[in-house]
Amino acid sequence: MSLQSPENETFDVQNWLVTNDGSCQKLARVPSPSQGKSPYRLYRFLSDLDDVLERAIDDTQRLELICPLVRRLLSESPWLQLSYDLPDPKKGWSVSMLYDEPDYPLTIQMVAWEPGRVSPIHNHATWGIVALLDGEEKNTFWQRSQDSEHPDRIEPCGDRVLYPGDIIALLPEAIHCVEATRDRPTISFNLYGETQYDRRFTFNPETHTATLF
Numbered sequence: 001m002s003l004q005s006p007e008n009e010t011f012d013v014q015n016w017l018v019t020n021d022g023s024c025q026k027l028a029r030v031p032s033p034s035q036g037k038s039p040y041r042l043y044r045f046l047s048d049l050d051d052v053l054e055r056a057i058d059d060t061q062r063l064e065l066i067c068p069l070v071r072r073l074l075s076e077s078p079w080l081q082l083s084y085d086l087p088d089p090k091k092g093w094s095v096s097m098l099y100d101e102p103d104y105p106l107t108i109q110m111v112a113w114e115p116g117r118v119s120p121i122h123n124h125a126t127w128g129i130v131a132l133l134d135g136e137e138k139n140t141f142w143q144r145s146q147d148s149e150h151p152d153r154i155e156p157c158g159d160r161v162l163y164p165g166d167i168i169a170l171l172p173e174a175i176h177c178v179e180a181t182r183d184r185p186t187i188s189f190n191l192y193g194e195t196q197y198d199r200r201f202t203f204n205p206e207t208h209t210a211t212l213f
């Protein structure tokens with residue numbers, strides 16, 4: 001599938017998987033499920049997610065199965081494209097919560113980043129899926145170094161620019177930072193499992209330290 005950006009560039013949308021060691025790989029494109037009632041409303045998406053969470057054998061399979069559901073939701077629910085707040089001028093970003101139920105392992109957010117802003121380097125300590133809806137986002141990936149003196153030392157190991165329509169899936173220990181690289185905000189749909197807060201960090205590559213996030 002190809003899309004055209006406002007700058008009239010044509011690109012193929014893609015699903016990407018970032019592994020725990022920072023490797024970014026193409027994820028097999030499973031056709032979006034089209035059976036069942038249309039439009040694909042949020043509650044049906046949540047119901048299908050519930051089934052996937054029960055039957056997936058590991059996080060990688062879970063992410064492969066969820067990506068086509070996200071594609072279908074985004075293509076059939078135009079209201080989602082407008083369900084975000086513009087970035088806070090002081091912070092440079094905004095988060096609009098779409099779904100967060102206590103004691104249930106799912107969080108859905110719309111996230112916006114101001115042009116030029118760079119996120120802290122972080123992991124998520126849970127599986128995650130980010131679908132870019134607008135703007136252009138550079139993901140830089142990091143991996144832990146084999147350094148017994150500095151166990152939280154990291155080094156960059158690759159990057160990937162995401163365009164609208166791209167989806168990036170992250171395993172729990174994947175470490176990345178994102179940068180809004182165009183002259184307009186990046187808008188993304190973000191879906192996460194249950195965060196293990198004692199394993200979620202921001203990393204400082206200068207001091208080789210990690211801080212709970």
Ligand SMILES: [Fe+2]
Nearest residue numbers: 122123124176
């Ligand atoms: Fe992230």
